[in-house]
Amino acid sequence: MPGREGAARGGDFHQGCAGAAVRQFAADRMTNDSQQMEGTSMNGFQQNFDETDSPAWRGRFPRNEIISLLVVNRPLNLAESTSQDLTVGELLDMAGLGRIRDLKLGYGTSAGSLALREAIAEGCGVSAEQIITTQGTALGLFLLAFEVCRSGDEAVLATPCFPPSRDCLVGAGVNVREIKLTFEHGYGLDLDGIDASLSSKTKLVSIASPQNPAGVQTSRADIEKLLALMEKRSPEAILFVDETYREAAYGDDAVADSFAALDTRIVTGASVSKALGAPGLRTGWLTVADTDLRARLNVAKMNTVISGSVLDETLATVLLRHREGVLAPRRRLLASALGELAQWCESERERVEWVRPDAGALCCVRLRAEAFDEAAVSRFWDLLPAHDLQLASGAWFGESRRVFRLGFGYLPPARLAPALSALSAALDGATA
Numbered sequence: 348m349p350g351r352e353g354a355a356r357g358g359d360f361h362q363g364c365a366g367a368a369v370r371q372f373a374a375d376r377m378t379n380d381s382q383q384m385e386g387t388s389m390n391g392f393q394q395n396f397d398e399t400d401s402p403a404w405r406g407r408f409p410r411n412e413i414i415s416l417l418v419v420n421r422p423l424n425l426a427e428s429t430s431q432d433l434t435v436g437e438l439l440d441m442a443g444l445g446r447i448r449d450l451k452l453g454y455g456t457s458a459g460s461l462a463l464r465e466a467i468a469e470g471c472g473v474s475a476e477q478i479i480t481t482q483g484t485a486l487g488l489f490l491l492a493f494e495v496c497r498s499g500d501e502a503v504l505a506t507p508c509f510p511p512s513r514d515c516l517v518g519a520g521v522n523v524r525e526i527k528l529t530f531e532h533g534y535g536l537d538l539d540g541i542d543a544s545l546s547s548k549t550k551l552v553s554i555a556s557p558q559n560p561a562g563v564q565t566s567r568a569d570i571e572k573l574l575a576l577m578e579k580r581s582p583e584a585i586l587f588v589d590e591t592y593r594e595a596a597y598g599d600d601a602v603a604d605s606f607a608a609l610d611t612r613i614v615t616g617a618s619v620s621k622a623l624g625a626p627g628l629r630t631g632w633l634t635v636a637d638t639d640l641r642a643r644l645n646v647a648k649m650n651t652v653i654s655g656s657v658l659d660e661t662l663a664t665v666l667l668r669h670r671e672g673v674l675a676p677r678r679r680l681l682a683s684a685l686g687e688l689a690q691w692c693e694s695e696r697e698r699v700e701w702v703r704p705d706a707g708a709l710c711c712v713r714l715r716a717e718a719f720d721e722a723a724v725s726r727f728w729d730l731l732p733a734h735d736l737q738l739a740s741g742a743w744f745g746e747s748r749r750v751f752r753l754g755f756g757y758l759p760p761a762r763l764a765p766a767l768s769a770l771s772a773a774l775d776g777a778t779a
């Protein structure tokens with residue numbers, strides 16, 4: 348993982364042509380903050396996964412350039428991991444919101460509204476009682492890191508990963524043992540590597556299925572093997588399976604079952620953000636079979652956010668009740684976008700290689716070493732703004748900056764082909 352080794356530390360941070368990039372921001376996300384951020388950030392946004400060793404950064408959480416996705420939105424945005432954003436209008440048109448005007452804006456309940464937990468429970472095969480709602484899966488990551496682990500405990504984490512999956516642990520003072528899954532092995536789970544890292548100090552094992560950035564799923568057989576290893580080596584540990592992308596299947600592909608009901612040591616997390624297209628509702632959940640842990644997480648939630656927003660939870664309940672109707676057309680769009688991307692990868696096979704994802708609107712593409720030396724990789728990132736393009740650097744996730752996450756479900760379908768053509772033009776420019 349060059350992003351965490353040798354010269355790439357800090358060396359990945361290029362001061363960019365801020366002016367050029369600023370002109371290309373889509374207006375709907377542009378704020379004064381974004382201009383500030385771009386000014387101190389780099390052109391292609393490929394900062395390191397781990398900046399804790401940077402003397403300038405004094406934050407408790409490592410700073411990761413993935414934060415730029417919240418403020419930068421270029422016209423050819425292939426950096427996002429979501430499918431297209433749902434609108435409030437689409438939600439309001441769904442049955443069940445007739446009485447929304449009467450909704451009282453008091454605090455919500457500690458575990459989350461029962462109606463919402465029932466709707467969630469239906470999708471993951473556990474009882475509503477086992478569910479705690481969270482502000483996105485993101486809050487779940489934070490609560491778990493702070494409640495399951497104590498400073499000095501160990502967590503075993505499969506990387507590359509969504510940066511907060513690791514950084515919440517770092518922020519909580521947990522010793523993180525990273526298991527680096529590789530492009531060469533199609534990002535398959537490395538059970539031997541995990542086995543070697545488990546110990547009686549391990550309190551949490553954290554994986555995602557499908558993973559971010561690769562969209563690769565873990566099989567039930569591998570989860571069972573992992574649980575067996577944990578039983579032997581880390582009897583106190585829980586297994587967190589981040590299922591945020593699970594329902595973002597392609598077309599008629601079967602949707603993988605949630606692992607929530609498989610074993611009482613498993614905690615899963617997910618949200619309405621990805622497959623359902625509603626990250627702005629900031630509504631997610633944890634499934635927690637263990638009563639004691641659930642009680643502790645509820646208190647942790649009380650101490651951070653008190654409760655979820657009753658408005659968000661009401662809207663999310665309606666969305667989940669209509670999930671099949673919302674998901675079906677989105678899955679068709681994902682399947683068609685994936686087909687288009689597969690063709691592009693084939694046409695560019697001399698210059699790039701990819702790992703075909705199992706689910707999720709995202710995948711990993713790598714600049715081939717035969718075609719791109721290190722200078723050409725840098726040129727590639729520097730060229731993106733001029734092509735109105737946005738990609739997520741592998742370095743954000745603990746991968747090489749030679750790898751990028753390509754999000755193929757966020758742009759309207761008509762914009763995908765122009766975005767992929769622009770990407771080819773950036774490849775041309777970098778290798779010229």
Ligand SMILES: Cc1ncc(COP(=O)(O)O)c(C=O)c1O
Pocket residue numbers: 428482483484485486509555558559589591617618619620626631
């Ligand atoms: C694997 C994974 N987990 C959690 C999250 C957090 O998303 P949210 O809080 O919107 O559910 C993300 C977002 O990209 C993610 O990729």
